[in-house]
Amino acid sequence: MSQCQPVDAGLSRSATFLVFSILPTDSSIQSVRSVLSNVPDIAKNISIRDVNANLTCVVGIGSQVWDRLVRLPRPAELHPFPEVRGAKQTAVSTPGDILFHIRSERRDMCFELERQLMDQLGGNVRLEDQTVGFRYFDARDLLGFVDGTANPVGTAAISDAVIIPESDNGGDATAVGGSYVVIQKYLHNLKAWKALSTEQQEAIIGRTKSDNIELDDADDGQQQAHKTLATIEDAAGNEHDVLRDNMPFGSPSTGQFGTYFIAYSRKLWVVEKMMERMFIGHPPGLHDRILDFSTPVTGSTFFVPSLNTLTALGDDD
Structure with missing residues (x-):
């Protein structure tokens, strides 16, 4: 039975999202492989200082580096984030070999784990993006709405939505105990958003702003709200959940306001x-x-291998 990485650690008060590309040398691949295998131990050694801070770190691996880094068959659905070009915006595809999703109730714990990771990774990686997220009041985004309401609730429900079981791998043994994860970094135009009335904002989101009550869907063929468009069903009408752990980020003094979207799922197509x-x-x-x-400025896809696969990466070095 494959152990899972802590994808279900839950929304924390602080989070750090790190995306790196690995330098294309054999020595860099070998060094990064060794560091990744030690991430659970690094997190454990820091978390012992305050076990109530719930420090966790999830490691995701991108498709471009999977074959050289993991040396196991790649999960069946793993591929680069596909650009989606719409009339208004484009979901951009940006580089990324490694994702670190660090969570804790204490900002200093996230900082310390990031520091130790950087010390060990050294010059073997190139930083593509670093974002520090925070919990905003009662889990609201900077648009003022509660985020993550549609998440599955309970350990069993989360596992069903996120973790690939042995019975669902279709011969894809590498994927068992793992999860796909997609990240996007959105920047908000808060000045334009705040120019809307509360009723206009609620119609866009599909929920009331003050008490988070779901509004009725529009009729077929009409403009749908965000919550409706983000609800995915298969051809048989079965709804497929994902686990979002989105976090606000930003700096009022520089005028930057955003949401870091991160979604775990056992089916990437969802x-x-x-x-x-x-x-x-x-x-x-x-x-x-x-x-x-809201404008996306990053977009990357990773696979979160099982804890067993992650810790075994350094075995051959």
Whole structure:
């Protein structure tokens, strides 16, 4: 039975998202492989200082480096993030070989784990993006709405949505105990957003702003709200959940306000379908109106291997 990385650690008060590319040398691949295998121990050694801070780190690996780094068959759905070009916005595809998703109730714990990772990774990687997220009041985004309401609740429900079981691997043994993860970094035009009335904002999101009550869906063929476009069903009408752990980030003094979107799923096509519905529209031409105020500046896909696979990376070095 494969142990899972802590993808279900839950929304924390602080988070750090790190995306790196690995330098294309054999020595860099070998060094990074060794560091990744030690990430659980690094996190454990730091977390012992305050076990109530719930420090965790999830490692994701991109498709471009998978074959050289992991030396196991790649998970069946793993491929680079596909650019989705809509009439209003484009879901851009940006580089990334490694994702570190660090979470804790204490900012200093996230900082210390990032510091130790950088000390060990050294000059073997190139930073593509670093974002520090924070919990904003009662888990709201900077648009003022509660985020993550549609997440599955409970250990069993989260596992069903996120973790690939042995019974669902279709011969894809490498994927067992793992999860796909998609990240996007959105920047918000808060000045334009705040110019809308509360009712207009609620129509775009699909929920009331003050008490987070879900609004009725629009009729078929009409403009759909964000919450409707982000709800994915298969051909049989079965709804497929993903686990979002989005975090606000920003700096009022520099005028930067954003949301770091991160979604775990045992089926990558579910998140990609969500992107298609948002950017192209459902029906096509009626894109998610949140994109009139939010612009994606990154987009990458990774696979989170099981804990067993991660810790075994350094065995042959």
